[in-house]
Amino acid sequence: MSVIHDPLSEEAAARIILSAAAAGSPLQIRGGGTRTLAQAGGRDILSSANLSGIVAYNPAEMTMTARSGTPLEEIAAALEKHRQMLAFEPLDLRPVLGTGGIPTIGGVFATNASGARRFVAGAARDSLLGVRFVNGAGEIIKAGGRVMKNVTGLDLAKLLAGSRGTLAFLTEVTFRLLPVPEDAATIVVSGLNDAEAAAAMATAMSMTVEVSGAAHLPESVRGRVLGGRLPDGAATVLRLEGLAASVAVRAEKLSAAMASFGAVSVLDAGATAQLWREIRDVQPYADGTARPLWRVSVAPTVGHQLVAALRLETGVDAYYDWQGGLVWLRMEANPEAELVRRYIKALGGGHATLMRASAAAMATTPVLQPQAEAIAALSTRIKEKLDPAGLFPAGW
Structure with missing residues (x-):
């Protein structure tokens, strides 16, 4: 059974680490215990x-x-x-x-x-x-x-x-x-497909309106945020923050530019805060299931291409943050790690982390993105300097 060490000071933590090093006993470091990927595996916990x-x-x-x-x-x-x-x-x-x-x-x-x-x-x-x-x-x-x-x-x-x-x-x-910004608003562009949304977000980011959030919620996801109160159709959402007068002027300018892409509406500060909190915390996939969930980071211009390619071969649902550079992928059955990472590589590279899956899938799937050879070698040298005895095992 794992022993949990709760030091009250740095000095106490140092003594625990020295003792573990002398005994050759690895330690699993734990913060608030909010992530399932950090399993002790029988090791003592610090x-x-x-x-x-x-x-x-x-x-x-x-x-x-x-x-x-x-x-x-x-x-x-x-x-x-x-x-x-x-x-x-x-x-x-x-x-x-x-x-x-x-x-x-x-x-x-x-x-x-x-x-x-x-x-x-x-x-x-x-x-x-x-x-x-x-x-x-x-x-x-x-x-x-x-x-x-x-x-x-x-x-x-x-x-x-x-x-x-x-x-x-x-x-x-x-x-x-x-x-904290004095005011905030979100411009919602409705009815765009994933490729059109990528173009709209790129246009918004090229403007001098200081967009602080850019995400796309396909129709399959749109109803799972903000209590289903977003307009019908897929939602491309663009956040503006700052002084109230500035937000109002920038919202008018951005709305005019986005009108060429689709129907435009505006959310007030209260709805904006809720929407972006739910996008941030992956609320659309907080469904109580263990269906595999990937966090994928790629170039903003290729996120929708990755999803389109995967949809040809397997069941997948997705939405986009960071102007399309962060893709939350929920698979319908298996993680399909080899498929996901193969397409990421083909589209120029990126990172895919398996955030959630069944216990069996988590045990047999490489959770973290494999490092390139040169980066892996550098990581090994850094690890040897900071943790020469290998007390802190790799993991999430």
Whole structure:
């Protein structure tokens, strides 16, 4: 049976890691326990649950430092008082994965969890200024700081973001913030097919209206968001944010441009917030099933081509975020990993992660995108430096 270690300090975590290294016993790192892909497999678990609390918050400089186990809702509550936010809109996958747990700020950065604004504001790692962590040799290391600086050499803070607990045990993170926009609206273009939607989104992004969200919901998906209140037909949705007067002017300009593609309507700030939260959290596929779900990242211009090719060979449902560069694929039966990755390669490359499937499928399917040979070699060298004893096994 796995033993769960809940250190109260970095020093305690270091002692646990040193003891595990001496015993040759790998550790599974756990944040809030919200993702099913991080299975201990009989290994002891090193949890950040007790490393919680905001260490420093400077609203004037729009930076915050928090311990890795701090619940995300605690971070959000503190930011709300000063009308600030995380720029990258961290997503909550509990509904679609059917899991519990509590999202933590360390888990957000460890998985590089980034939502709808990612294609214009950057990923979670782009907001990360500094980290503290314990490596596989039990050493406590600080990288980066509370201000953005130009550095030479290896950026350890950025390196650990998205490493999924395979390189080190995060204990503290420092990150930048953004003001909450005063107003928001969403332009809805109805009735476009996937290729037409890709063209409409590309046109919107080429305009000087500062679109902060661009997604396409085919007819099969449209009724599963916003309580089915979107207009009939597939919905191509474009978000605008900022000062109220500016949003109004930009919405008028964007609506006029989109009228050449299809029927246009506008959602107010309240509906906009709900819609983009549901797109971010993959609400259309939070259906209580284990039908295979892929998160696919490709060039925005080829997302619809990937889906069209797959539909010729297997049952698949899909919708698009990040101007088409993020595709959520739900398969009807089997994961079809070889097929999905073969078409991604043929269309210029990308990444496919199997987020959900039956236990049997998860056990037999390569969940993460295989790395190119050169990247795999570099990853191995980095792993050897930060985790020389191989204490932190590969996984989600």
